Amino acid sequence: MAEGRAREPGPKVAPEVLRAVLHGIGATALLGVLIVVGSRNLSHFDAALVAYTFSILFATFGLTYRYSMWLARPPTAVYWRRGWQAFFRRGFRVRNAVSWCSRMASDVLANRFILRRGRLRGLTHLLIMWGCVLAVAITFPLVFGWLHFRPVPGDLSLYEAMVFGFPAFRFPHDSLVAFLLFHGLVWSAFLVIAGVMLALRRRIREEGAVALQRFAEDFMPLILLFAVSLTGLMLTASYTWLRGYGFSFIAILHAVTVIGTFLWLPFGKFFHIFQRPAQLGAGFFKDVGRAHESAECRRCGHAFTSRMHVEDLIEVERKLGFRYQMPDSPVEHYQWICPPCRRASFALAQGLAWHGRRGGEPLDSRGERPPAPQFVNRGIGAGPLDTEDSENYHP
Amino acid sequence: MPVPERFEFFIDASRCIGCQSCVQACAECDTHKGQSMIQLDYLDRQHSTQTLPVVCMHCDSPTCAEVCPADAIKRTEDGVVQTARKPRCIACNNCVLACPFGVPKMNTRMNLMMKCDMCYDRTSVGLKPMCASVCPSQALAFGTREEMARLRPRAKPVNSFVFGAQLIRTKVNVMVPDDARKEVVDVTAAMFEPAIGHDVLDDVFEGGDA
Numbered sequence: 084m085a086e087g088r089a090r091e092p093g094p095k096v097a098p099e100v101l102r103a104v105l106h107g108i109g110a111t112a113l114l115g116v117l118i119v120v121g122s123r124n125l126s127h128f129d130a131a132l133v134a135y136t137f138s139i140l141f142a143t144f145g146l147t148y149r150y151s152m153w154l155a156r157p158p159t160a161v162y163w164r165r166g167w168q169a170f171f172r173r174g175f176r177v178r179n180a181v182s183w184c185s186r187m188a189s190d191v192l193a194n195r196f197i198l199r200r201g202r203l204r205g206l207t208h209l210l211i212m213w214g215c216v217l218a219v220a221i222t223f224p225l226v227f228g229w230l231h232f233r234p235v236p237g238d239l240s241l242y243e244a245m246v247f248g249f250p251a252f253r254f255p256h257d258s259l260v261a262f263l264l265f266h267g268l269v270w271s272a273f274l275v276i277a278g279v280m281l282a283l284r285r286r287i288r289e290e291g292a293v294a295l296q297r298f299a300e301d302f303m304p305l306i307l308l309f310a311v312s313l314t315g316l317m318l319t320a321s322y323t324w325l326r327g328y329g330f331s332f333i334a335i336l337h338a339v340t341v342i343g344t345f346l347w348l349p350f351g352k353f354f355h356i357f358q359r360p361a362q363l364g365a366g367f368f369k370d371v372g373r374a375h376e377s378a379e380c381r382r383c384g385h386a387f388t389s390r391m392h393v394e395d396l397i398e399v400e401r402k403l404g405f406r407y408q409m410p411d412s413p414v415e416h417y418q419w420i421c422p423p424c425r426r427a428s429f430a431l432a433q434g435l436a437w438h439g440r441r442g443g444e445p446l447d448s449r450g451e452r453p454p455a456p457q458f459v460n461r462g463i464g465a466g467p468l469d470t471e472d473s474e475n476y477h478p
Numbered sequence: 479m480p481v482p483e484r485f486e487f488f489i490d491a492s493r494c495i496g497c498q499s500c501v502q503a504c505a506e507c508d509t510h511k512g513q514s515m516i517q518l519d520y521l522d523r524q525h526s527t528q529t530l531p532v533v534c535m536h537c538d539s540p541t542c543a544e545v546c547p548a549d550a551i552k553r554t555e556d557g558v559v560q561t562a563r564k565p566r567c568i569a570c571n572n573c574v575l576a577c578p579f580g581v582p583k584m585n586t587r588m589n590l591m592m593k594c595d596m597c598y599d600r601t602s603v604g605l606k607p608m609c610a611s612v613c614p615s616q617a618l619a620f621g622t623r624e625e626m627a628r629l630r631p632r633a634k635p636v637n638s639f640v641f642g643a644q645l646i647r648t649k650v651n652v653m654v655p656d657d658a659r660k661e662v663v664d665v666t667a668a669m670f671e672p673a674i675g676h677d678v679l680d681d682v683f684e685g686g687d688a
Contacts, residue, residue: 159547162570196589200564291508294599295560355565358548362568362589365547369571382669388575396545396576403544406643407578409666417642417666422580424669426517429579429639430491430530432668434675436654437492440632445672446525453670456519459529465501465514469586475574 103151110147111140122228123248135226138342145349150357157402159361161395166364169371179367186363207281211308214274221267269319272312279309304352310340368392380421381414382428383455387421387475423456423476480556481601484622487610488635489533490653492674493617496520496529500609500618507608508599510561515594516609517581526675531618533609534559534581534594535639536649542573542582542593550591557649558598562591578641578665596650631656638662 118136122128128136154163170179189195194212198205224230224246235241235253242261244251254260263270282305286292296302314337321330347353372389379386397418400407407417414420420428438445458466458476467473496518504514517532540559543551550566551573553559562573569589574582582593597607601620605611610620619626626635635651640662652663 153549156547156549158545158572159549162547162572190589196587200588200590289508290599291511294509294602295595300563352565358566359568361548365568365570388571392571392575396572399545399572400541400576405541405544407641409642412642412666412669414666414669417578417644418576420669422574422577423519425578425580425665426519426530426532427521428665428669429532429663430521430528431671431673432639432663432665433490433652433654434492434528434673435668435671436658436663438674440655441492443675446522446675447672453672454522454524456521456530457523459496459518459520460498460501465498465505468513468583468592471569471571471584471586472574475571475584 099152099155103148103155106151107144107148111144114140114143118227118229121247125228127231127245127248128228129225129231132226134338134342135222135345138345139223139226142345142348145346146354146357149349149354153358158399161399162361162364162368165368165371165391165395166361169367170364172371182367182370183363186366190362191360203281204285207278207285210274210278210281212278214271214278214312215308217274218268218271221271266319268315272316275308275312276316279305279312300352303347307340307344307347311337311344314340378419380424380455381419382424382453383421384452385421385455393418421455421476424453427453427456479602480554481558481596481598482604483556485601485604485620486623486626486635487533487536487596487607487650488619488621488626488653489531489650490617490619490630490633491530491532492528493615494518494529494531495615495617496527497614499612499614500531503608503612504594507597509595509597510592513583513585513592515561515583515592517583521673521675526673528673528675531609531613532579532581533607533618533650534596535579535646536596537578538647538649541646542577545572545576546570547572556602558596558601559593560598561593561595564590567591578639578644578646626653634658636661636663640664641666 118128119125153159170176170183172179194205194208197208229247231245232242233245234256235243240255240257241253242256243253254264286296286301286305292301314333317333318330318337321328321333344353348356369389372391376390377386378388378390378393397407397416400418409415409417417425460466467476498518500516501514501518504510504516505512507515515533519530519532520526521528521530536553536557536559538557540551540553543553543559546562546567547570548566548568550562550568551559552563567590569584569586569591571584571591573591573593574584582591584590585592597605597609601607606620607618610616610618613619616629623635626633630653632655633653634656636654636658637648637651638661639646639648645662654663
């Protein structure tokens, strides 16, 4: 009988760690090359921003390392592979590409699934997410030397945006476009601060959130985002209305907050930014499962999920060291039992322990198979939560 | 704040009277407002009124957390396996299918697995979970081992379960007779056994005089 999980002793430096370090070095080196090339051999690189550049390079290493380690986990490795297989399945590529665009727009860009969790919660996430996206879209190309602005030679009333050293577009320096462009980070700070305030409000007022939240996981990211936005706004206030009062100090303070945030990216809640797109792969995996053979519960005989999903889970559990196999039973592996029959087996086992102590006799179910358990209350919020639960738990 | 160590959860499914108080009370919990995480099933609706309430058993080595590709399920230091962390859960359904007790639920619209977290908002401050506080037959009970020993002298708690070749230990206990020889409940061995109970049709067809 195996308790917990059986793990084999491995080498001192696990191969996945070595692989993750190499991936990290590779991604960081690639970004370094792109910075050199994109800034035309650093000729457009702003030396004042060098600390930001190096912090992004470090974050790139950390993120790639953590992503690689995450992909090395047995369940993640299986679904990463399965997700791509499902996406590139022959005969479905065009449909999958269309579906990808639709899911990307609905889930990632519009945060519809978060809005369904709560409108205010969705709005909070939209404000923070779009504020950060806007800020990253502006600052990263500037920090890498991929984007810079210059006065147009011969006409000093015009400004020209240079992307990778090529002229992209021109605009008058006293126009509304210039005002909106040059204050892009101010608008992003407004969005982020509004979002952070709403998030803090929820974390202070909601009893459920209060019970579950952790400082490092839930408050630290909000504090960092607020600090970055506030010090950024202080810079604008300093040079716009205070003739640059305290500018150098605020600039250093801002750099510290930004660099701290970058360094925090691989470790805490921010990692979900890079992890979350896996949701799209899970969607394609389920699509393939629905189009193929179902798994039938080997107790009640009802279909409950895709055969592929059950077989993948058996493989994942084996790799993790779980031993749910049932070699002397026609079931073969506990994974072939649907969730309701698992609950029934659990109750049957406890009931059998009391046989002869509390009265009652074994009930003859008069069927070839044991009956499938049924929900006592299938009402909203009491039974299956959605269509997928209905499939998992079947009628 | 962690759940105080002296308080434990005790399940005795054969005491369940199917009143659904737990189902309704569960939906009042602040960590999953409006949605009940209790799984309350009829075991054999045609022949028996027996109902079985199942809450998360909070395994020591939770299969749901281990098979989660997004690393979204965490077990806190007090042994409570928390529901999926909302930013991480990718709604892949692995945990729902892998849980040996059939506990988690999948909220597809929200792209989120949801499950019992032992009413963490209440238990972490020393209160009983919603289900245990309203259960009239105390099929779901929460308290100290001493209290349970006093209230149910003919029963003892067990928290080891066998599934095939796998032994799973849990934070939540089930009640078995005090003279039960085995300290483990073999779940898979009972899978095809008939339920123990009183047939609901006995009185109709065998009562004669009625």
